[in-house]
Amino acid sequence: MKPVVSIIMGSTSDLPVMEKAAKLLDEMQVPFEMNALSAHRTPAEVEKFAKEAAGRGIKVIIAAAGMAAALPGVIAANTTLPVIGVPVKGSVLDGVDALYSIIQMPPGIPVATVAINGAMNAAILAVQMLALSDTALAQKFADYKESLKNKIVKANEELKEVKFAYKTN
Template sequence: MNPIVSIIMGSTSDLPVMEKAAQLLNDMHVPFEMNALSAHRTPEAVEEFAKNARSRGIKVIIAAAGMAAALPGVIAANTTLPVIGVPVKGSVLDGVDALYSIIQMPPGIPVATVAINGAMNAAILAIQMLALSDDELAKAFAAYKEGLKKKIVKANEDLKEVKFEYKTN
């Protein structure tokens, strides 16, 4: 089984955030790989990865980075594959610096960007992209979305059991 999604992080310190993306891809049976590559410390490796990703069968790249957050942009500059950026909280600016670094890409080099530490939404976007040409994955994703709806309905029902003196429902 060859990976079709690549999760790249600037450092293994990003793993606790990126595990959420990995878990969802795993749950949805989407083959993926995970690597740590740094745009600043291993720039040649990042460029080689990005240039060869399509020929290796990768269809979507999820790239996480904190602080200067160059990794998603450098990857996007070196591939025609869709790149989803995940800004990671970890600096004195609480990830806002990473967010701005990722979303402020020049015309022609887009990086779809999710919220700070939004790895799960990055995986959801990757799954939605892949589901455009994979009917089985589309069905599995529809079931996943239905499950989210059911969780909220149940949570609302459970709130009825919470008692306060002045609560009226």
């Protein structure tokens, strides 16, 4: 089984955030790989990874980075594949620095960007992209979306049982 999604993080300290993406891809049965690469500490390896990803069968790249957050942009500059950036909350500016670094890409080098620590939404976007040409995955994703709706319906039923003196429903 060859990976079709690559999850790249600037450091293994980003793993607690990126596990959410991995869990969703696992649930959707989408083969993926996970690696740590640094745009600043391993620039040659990042460039090589980005240039070779499509040839290895990767279809979507999810790239997470904190602080200066150059990783998603450097990858996007070196591949034609879609890149989804995940800004990771840091200790100084709470991830806003990473968000701005990832979202402010020059024309011609887009990086789709999710919320700070929004790895799960990055995986959802990757699944949606892949589902455009995979009917089985499209059905799994439709079922997933239906389950989200059902959770809210169930929650509202449970809320009906919560009693307060002045609650009218």
